[in-house]
Amino acid sequence: MVTRNKDLQKTTESLLKKKDSQAPSKKPVSVPGDNPVIYPLDLPESDARLQTPAVGARATRPDGRLHGLGQTKYIDDMSFPHMIHAKILRSEYAHAKIISIDTSAAEAIPGVLATLVGDEIPVNTFGPTFQDQPVLADTIVRHKGDGVAAVAAVNEQIAADALEKIKVVYEPLEAVFDPQEALKDSAPKIHGDKTNIYTSKIIKKGDVEKGLAESDHIFQRQYSTQMVEHVPIEPHASIALWDGNGRVSVWSSLGRITLGREDLSRTLSLPQSKIRLIGTIVGGNFGGKNEITNEPILALLSKKTGRPVKCVFTRGDEFISSTIRHPFVMDYTTGVNNDGKIIARKIKLILDGGAYCSWTGTTIGKGSILAAGPYNIDNLFVESYAVYTNKTTTGAMRGFGAPQVCFAYESQMDEIAEKLGIDPLELRLKNAFTEGSASPTSQQLQSVVLKESLKQASDRFGWKEWKK
Amino acid sequence: MRPLDYIAPKDAKEAVDLLLENSDSSCPLAGGTDLIVDLKHNPGNITMLVDVSCIEEFRGIKEIEEGLKIGSMVTFGEIMSSELCQKYIPAVIEGAHTVGAVQTRNLGTVGGNLVTCVPSADSAPSLMVLESIVTIIGTDGYKSMPIEDFFIGPRKTILKSHELLVNILIPKKNLSKPSKFLKHGLRKGQALALVNAAASMYLNKSDIISEPKIALGAVAPTPLRALKAEAFLEGKKYSEEVINEAAEIAVSEAKPIDDFRSSAKYRCDIIRTFTKRVLIQSADQAKQKN
Amino acid sequence: MKVEITVNGEKKIADVSPETTLLKMLRDEFDLTGAKLGCDVGDCGTCTVVVDGESVNSCLMLAARASGSEVLTIEGLATFQKLHPVQQKFEDLGALQCGYCGPGMIMSAKNLLDKNKSPSVDEIRDALAGNLCRCTGYTKMIEAIQEAAKEINTTNAL
Structure with missing residues (x-):
């Protein structure tokens, strides 16, 4: 057990003591009205947080107390007088033209206060890289997670029932689900009519063909990774309130509120000065809550009804409608000399982008730059293409493309080590970055302790003994 | 959830009558760990729940003359903490322990698990290798x-819509019979079985196998007894070769499918391995008793 | 329908529709928002509360079914004077990050320690199998539960 800093403990104790004397009884904290008096919400900063360097010291989380008491207020724990609830109807098809949307039957249900469709949204596009995503699809649905209409009702169940009454007429279009298929000329085009490639990157260093020709061995393999959903335990949630002065307040589980406010401003055609976006404590983000989802919809439903409107994604919404990790298809060709020195590496990455761009710009950048691994390779060629498919939109997730390429290059390193009969650790040490090494994009790297880290780690888990 | 009527009848007969009167719209509610999920997301035409979980006749674990009687509304949590179950039917406890997680085991009932009748039901194999008798009530x-006769197909039992499972009897002759249950899921908790398996057997002093029983789950439309493998083992002297051969026969009896959880081929590998393991561990227990 | 229930030691009455889950009643009728809705199907465990001494998924239990029961929620664990040892150790060891799984996780841990005074790591893992956390990797929670067990045993021994 690590004891906390004694002074801190003392301060906390005295604080608790002080509050004790104010406390009226020994009743559990759930007694209505009595809740807040005891909590040391002004918990002193633990010294560790103030220390420089803080390395090696244990820091207590400032929000840890309320988390443990179950008193942290996430969006779904908040409510306002007269608050109503919204639900969003998702597409029936992976790819289709919307011919018509009829919400009249839904509106006729008692308890339904308003509906919303895409063409009621002032600027119906958003996106953190480029704005290719509709808030609610109005002309074409490009994946099953696309919202096509929203309902606000006095409770969630009525809103959910009303969704079933909305009549959407679609004209199904040919869909494409495999990024490699989507590259073909014959593939249906998901945005525009030219190509499904929506962003690409090329990195060149030295002469990769010459390097490969001069290598003793060539290793070639294709690797692929799958979709991953963030699955935050708290689903996406927000509450919007459009007030009488034409200003909108939005409480949201969004991680990037300033960017969210820009997107809200665009989509609502409202100056940012009229938008207040309040980020609450987020119940798990992992990159999945870095862009707006239902916020403009709720704002407009609030404008229509004059009521605060809440929407919490169902777990189903969370899986099909929120972003996920990009699946990668990765072709690696690596030239290695007999001694294990990597001479050249040629890489082609295809990123399955799903229906919209989202954070692909960042993902393709990071994925490409890191694709060769932390190894000194004089001759390098990386080409990467992000491709639209009629699937769930891929976006930010922990590491932005780094885990995918890491799986590929480290798998190949193991294959090289096995084939050449070199210890896998030795192979990595032989090629690893050192102080001052240049990254594939010629960034001079500093504070490089890769070799030391590998050695220490392998010592600690007993690599040499394990090898025997 | 959609609006529902909720009725908690006082006894089995009242429950049956209610279900019969409202046969188009009613459904018995046991632990609710499957049913409530269905009602939230896919309610169909159910508008009335008949809560049978508190009916006295369906509750409790009792040792009677004929054996051990487990009420259909006994939860997995109750089975696991029951001294009678620990003493007489440890393999049933092993099966109960692999259902869901603590919270679902405290709600979920053995009767609910059997009536839901998914091929992977974790309570089924152990009860099958102990030759359990189920009692149902109807008009x-x-x-x-x-x-075995209770299961008809995936999610389909012999029960008519108004009939109810009353209890499960483990016959006296099989109490404390050497037996073992194993499950293979993608994680230890909260996962459906890719394959589950149970076995029971006796060994005499000269290692001759008698009354071997093998049951497999998630390998066919219903939980399955590997009758040919059992017949092969009966009267044989226990050895590694005999067990291996029995496992091969069990694989040939199963009809696993490819689905998103597992390929049929992988399931066959697990059937082979698990059949061996449950047989070996049952035999180990039998040897200890000798 | 009328549901009479004891929550955190206090008798409460609510008039709810029959399809109301225990979770919904706790949150909407009693303003006890500690237990949360995570998956709505009994997989994630963030709705965990203790009913008559047994932990359950309150999202899968009808409020009607809990009528007459004693329910303990995360809000009933601490007193004005003191955090529950599990809460204290979770805080000290930084066992929670985003915190959304916390109320359920702590209730499961508390329920485990009520039944098993010194659980092994395997027993703790088994008891937490129905509580998903996406931030922490569970290691700190397991440490915290072991620390809490020690503290409870020391306090009881005194």
Whole structure:
């Protein structure tokens, strides 16, 4: 057990003591009205947080107390007088033209206060890289997670029932689900009519063909990774309130509120000065809550009804409608000399982008730059293409493309080590970055302790003994 | 959830009558760990829940003359903490322990698990290798049958919509019979079985196998007894070769499918391995008793 | 329908529709928002509360079914004077990050320690199998539960 800093403990104790004397009884904290008096919400900063360097010291989380008491207020724990609830109807098809949307039957249900469709949204596009995503699809649905209409009702169940009454007429279009298929000329085009490639990157260093020709061995393999959903335990949630002065307040589980406010401003055609976006404590983000989802919809439903409107994604919404990790298809060709020195590496990455761009710009950048691994390779060629498919939109997730390429290059390193009969650790040490090494994009790297880290780690888990 | 009526009848007969009167719209509620999920997301035409979980006749674990009687509304949590179950039917506890997680085991009932009748039901294999008898109640009164006859197909039992499972009897001759249950899921908790398996057997002093029983789950439309493998083992002297051969026969009896959880081929590998393991561990227990 | 229930030691009455889950009643009728809705199907465990001494998924239990029961929620664990040892150790060891799984996780841990005074790591893992956390990797929670067990045993021994 690590004891906390004694002074801190003392301060906390005295604080608790002080509050004790104010406390009226020994009743559990759930007694209505009595809740807040005891909590040391002004918990002193633990010294560790103030220390420089803080390395090696244990820091207590400032929000840890309320988390443990179950008193942290996430969006779904908040409510306002007269608050109503919204639900969003998702597409029936992976790819289709919307011919018509009829919400009249839904509106006729008692308890339904308003509906919303895409063409009621002032600027119906958003996106953190480029704005290719509709808030609610109005002309074409490009994946099953696309919202096509929203309902606000006095409770969630009525809103959910009303969704079933909305009549959407679609004209199904040919869909494409495999990024490699989507590259073909014959593939249906998901945005525009030219190509499904929506962003690409090329990195060149030295002469990769010459390097490969001069290598003793060539290793070639294709690797692929799958979709991953963030699955935050708290689903996406927000509450919007459009007030009488034409200003909108939005409480949201969004991680990037300033960017969210820009997107809200665009989509609502409202100056940012009229938008207040309040980020609450987020119940798990992992990159999945870095862009707006239902916020403009709720704002407009609030404008229509004059009521605060809440929407919490169902777990189903969370899986099909929120972003996920990009699946990668990765072709690696690596030239290695007999001694294990990597001479050249040629890489082609295809990123399955799903229906919209989202954070692909960042993902393709990071994925490409890191694709060769932390190894000194004089001759390098990386080409990467992000491709639209009629699937769930891929976006930010922990590491932005780094885990995918890491799986590929480290798998190949193991294959090289096995084939050449070199210890896998030795192979990595032989090629690893050192102080001052240049990254594939010629960034001079500093504070490089890769070799030391590998050695220490392998010592600690007993690599040499394990090898025997 | 959609609006529902909720009725908690006082006894089995009242429950049966209610279900019969409202046969188009009603459904018995046991632990609710499957049913409530269905009602939230896919309610169909159910508008009335008949809560049978508190009916006294369906509750409790009792040792009676004929054996050990487990009420259909006994939760997995109750089975796990029951001293009678620990003493007489440890393999049933092993099966119960692999259902869901603590919270679902405290709600979920053994009867609910059997009536839901998914091929992967974790309570089924152990009860099958102990040759359990189930008793049901309907308008004609009580009926009893071997547990295998209770299962008809995936999510389909012999019960008519107004009939209810009353209890499960583990016959006296099989109490404390050497037996073992194993499950293979993608994680230890909260996962459906890719394959589950149970076995029971006796060994005499000269290691001759008698009354071997093998049951497999998630390998066919219903939980399955590997009858040919059992017949092969009967009267044989226990050895590694004999067990291996029995496992091969069990694989040939199963009809696993490819689905998103597992390929049929992988399931066959697991059937082979698990059949061996449950047989070996049952035999180990038998040897200890000798 | 009328549901009479004891929550955190206090008798409460609510008039709810029959399809109301225990979770919904706790949150909407009693303002006890500690237990949360995570998956709505009994997989994630963030709705965990203790009913008559047994932990359950309150999202899968009808409020009607809990009528007459004693329910303990995360809000009933601490007193004005003191955090529950599990809460204290979770805080000290930084066992929670985003915190959304916390109320359920702590209730499961508390329920485990009520039944098993010194659980092994395997027993703790088994008891937490129905509580998903996406931030922490569970290691700190397991440490915290072991620390809490020690503290409870020391306090009881005194």
